[in-house]
Amino acid sequence: MIAPSRWKLIAVIVAVLYGVLFTLPNVLPASVRDSLPGFLPKQTLNLGLDLQGGSYLLLEVDTKALRAEKLTNLIEDTRTALREADIEFSGLGQSGGVINVRITDPGQVNAALNALRRGVGSQLQSGGRDTTINTGPDQTIRIALVEQAMQAEAGKAVDQSIEIIRRRIDALGTKEPAIQRQGVDRIVVQAPGESDPEKLKNIIGQTAKLTFQMVDDSVSAAEASQGRLPPGTELLPSDDGYAPAYLVKKRALVSGEMLTDAHQQFDQQTGQPVVAFRFNGVGARRFGDATTNNVGKRFAIILDKKVISAPVINGPILGGSGVITGNFTPESANNLAILLRAGALPAPLIPEQQSTVGAELGADAIKAGAISLGIGAAAIVVFIVLAYGMFGVFAAFALIVNVLLIFGIMSMSQATLTFPGIAGLILTLAVAIDADVLIYERIRDEAHAGRTPLAALDHGFQRALVSIIDANITSAISAVIMFAFGSGPIRGFAWTLLIGVITSVFTAVVIPQVLIGIWYRARKPKSLPIV
Incomplete structure (x- = not known):
C-alpha cells in the first residue's frame, strides 16, 4: 500500500496545481487579474457581511x-x-x-x-x-x-x-x-458590499404593484374628494405633475404580472427618461381590447396606489408594448424598471430593523481572522515537525495543500467566506493534522511491535484509515445538518467545515502516503525516523 502508484502521484500533482491556480487570484491585484488570459481562473473569494461590510x-x-x-x-x-x-x-x-x-x-x-x-x-x-x-x-x-x-x-x-x-x-x-x-x-x-441600507430598503421594500385602470370622468376629483364617489371607483393621489389626484375605476384592466420586460430609455421627442414595457400574450390582448374600446378616454398607470401617468388613448394599442412617462430621472426610471422586471411583492414589507456594517469593521475581522489562522497553522506545523521529524514535514506540506484546496474550491464555487467560516477553517486544519497524528502513532505502534519498516508503514495507513473515514463522516453529517437548519454565521461555519472535511481526507492520507513512499523507495531505511 505504501508504494506510490501512478494515479496517486498524478492526483497529488493535480491537487497542488488546482489549489495554486484557483487560490492565486485572491492575492493578485485587480489589474493583474484582468490582464490574465481567458483560460486562467479569475474568481476570488466572496466575503460575507461581517468581513466585507454591507x-x-x-x-x-x-x-x-x-x-x-x-x-x-x-x-x-x-x-x-x-x-x-x-x-x-x-x-x-x-x-x-x-x-x-x-x-x-x-x-x-x-x-x-x-x-x-x-x-x-x-x-x-x-x-x-x-x-x-x-x-x-x-x-x-x-x-x-x-x-x-x-x-x-x-x-x-x-x-x-x-x-x-x-x-x-x-x-x-x-x-x-x-x-x-x-x-x-x-x-x-x-x-455584502452595499453600504447604503436606505437605498436597499427603497428598492426591495417598495411593493411595485403596477396596474392599468380607467379614469372615471363622471365626477371631478374635487367632488370626489368631498365624498361623492361613484360605486366601484376610488380616488388616488397623482405624481404626474398635472393633477393632484385622479378618480379611477377599481377594476384593473391589466396588471404588472403580465409584463415580460421593462427597461429605462429616453423619449426620442422630449429626451426625458421613460420606462418602456412589454406585455405577454394575455396582457397584450387585454391591453389591446381596453384601448380599442376606450379611444378618446384616459387610463391611469398606477404604481402602489399612486398615479404616475394618465394619458389619453388616441387609438388602439395592439402591439403589446408602450412607455410609462412621468417626472423621472434616469436613476428613478432605472429603479422602476428593476422593480417591474422583478415583479410586484404580494404584500408590503415593514422594516423592523436595519443596520450597516462598516468596511473597516470587516477589515478588522479579516485581520483578526488571518492572525488567528496564522498562529494556529504555525503552532500545528511546529508541533508536527518536532513530534515526527521528516514525516512531520510531509504532514505540514499536506496541510498547506489542504488550505489551498479549500480556498480554491470556495473561489471557484463563489461561496461566501464569513468570520465563523474562518473558525471552521481553523478547526479543519486541526482535524486534518489529527488524522496524520493518528496514522503516525499507528505506524509507531506497529514498529514497536517488531514489524519491518515497510510492514509498519503499510499497517499504519491501513488500520488508521478506518478511524479517519469514520471521524470525517461524522463531521460531514454534522456540517450538513448545521447548513440545512442553521442561518447566517452557522451556515458559513458549516460550509467551510464541509469543504474542509472533503479535502482533509485526501490531503491527510494520500499526500503523506505518496511522499513517504517516494522517500522510502529512495532511502530504503533500516528503521523509521519516528520510532
Whole structure:
C-alpha cells in the first residue's frame, strides 16, 4: 500500500496545481487579474457581511394588508358576479373581515347564492374553496375567507417575497446576498458590499404593484374628494405633475404580472427618461381590447396606489408594448424598471430593523481572522515537525495543500467566506493534522511491535484509515445538518467545515502516503525516523 502508484502521484500533482491556480487570484491585484488570459481562473473569494461590510435588514411581511386586499378583491368580484347575473343588491361592504350584501328581491336569493359560488373565490389545493358563502337575516348573504386559505396565502407571500427580493438585489449587482425566512412572516436580508441600507430598503421594500385602470370622468376629483364617489371607483393621489389626484375605476384592466420586460430609455421627442414595457400574450390582448374600446378616454398607470401617468388613448394599442412617462430621472426610471422586471411583492414589507456594517469593521475581522489562522497553522506545523521529524514535514506540506484546496474550491464555487467560516477553517486544519497524528502513532505502534519498516508503514495507513473515514463522516453529517437548519454565521461555519472535511481526507492520507513512499523507495531505511 505504501508504494506510490501512478494515479496517486498524478492526483497529488493535480491537487497542488488546482489549489495554486484557483487560490492565486485572491492575492493578485485587480489589474493583474484582468490582464490574465481567458483560460486562467479569475474568481476570488466572496466575503460575507461581517468581513466585507454591507447592509442588514429585518423585514416583516404585512399579512394584514394582504387580508385587506383579498377582501377588497372579493367585494369587486361580488359586485361583478351579481351584475352579470342581473341581480339587484344593496349594502355591499365588509365588516369585521366578513363581506355582507343584501339582495333586493327575496326571490333572487338562491340565484344570487349560485352566482356567487360560481364567480367568487377559488379552489384550494387541499379541496374545498377559499371562501364560505351563507345566507343571513333580511335577504343578506355573508361571504368570509377560510382561515386555512389565508394562512396558506401568507406563507406563499413570504416565499414569493424572498424570491422577488433576491431578483431585485441581483439586479443591483450585489453578490451573494443572504435572504432567509425568520419565524412565520419575517425576512432577514444581508447584502455584502452595499453600504447604503436606505437605498436597499427603497428598492426591495417598495411593493411595485403596477396596474392599468380607467379614469372615471363622471365626477371631478374635487367632488370626489368631498365624498361623492361613484360605486366601484376610488380616488388616488397623482405624481404626474398635472393633477393632484385622479378618480379611477377599481377594476384593473391589466396588471404588472403580465409584463415580460421593462427597461429605462429616453423619449426620442422630449429626451426625458421613460420606462418602456412589454406585455405577454394575455396582457397584450387585454391591453389591446381596453384601448380599442376606450379611444378618446384616459387610463391611469398606477404604481402602489399612486398615479404616475394618465394619458389619453388616441387609438388602439395592439402591439403589446408602450412607455410609462412621468417626472423621472434616469436613476428613478432605472429603479422602476428593476422593480417591474422583478415583479410586484404580494404584500408590503415593514422594516423592523436595519443596520450597516462598516468596511473597516470587516477589515478588522479579516485581520483578526488571518492572525488567528496564522498562529494556529504555525503552532500545528511546529508541533508536527518536532513530534515526527521528516514525516512531520510531509504532514505540514499536506496541510498547506489542504488550505489551498479549500480556498480554491470556495473561489471557484463563489461561496461566501464569513468570520465563523474562518473558525471552521481553523478547526479543519486541526482535524486534518489529527488524522496524520493518528496514522503516525499507528505506524509507531506497529514498529514497536517488531514489524519491518515497510510492514509498519503499510499497517499504519491501513488500520488508521478506518478511524479517519469514520471521524470525517461524522463531521460531514454534522456540517450538513448545521447548513440545512442553521442561518447566517452557522451556515458559513458549516460550509467551510464541509469543504474542509472533503479535502482533509485526501490531503491527510494520500499526500503523506505518496511522499513517504517516494522517500522510502529512495532511502530504503533500516528503521523509521519516528520510532
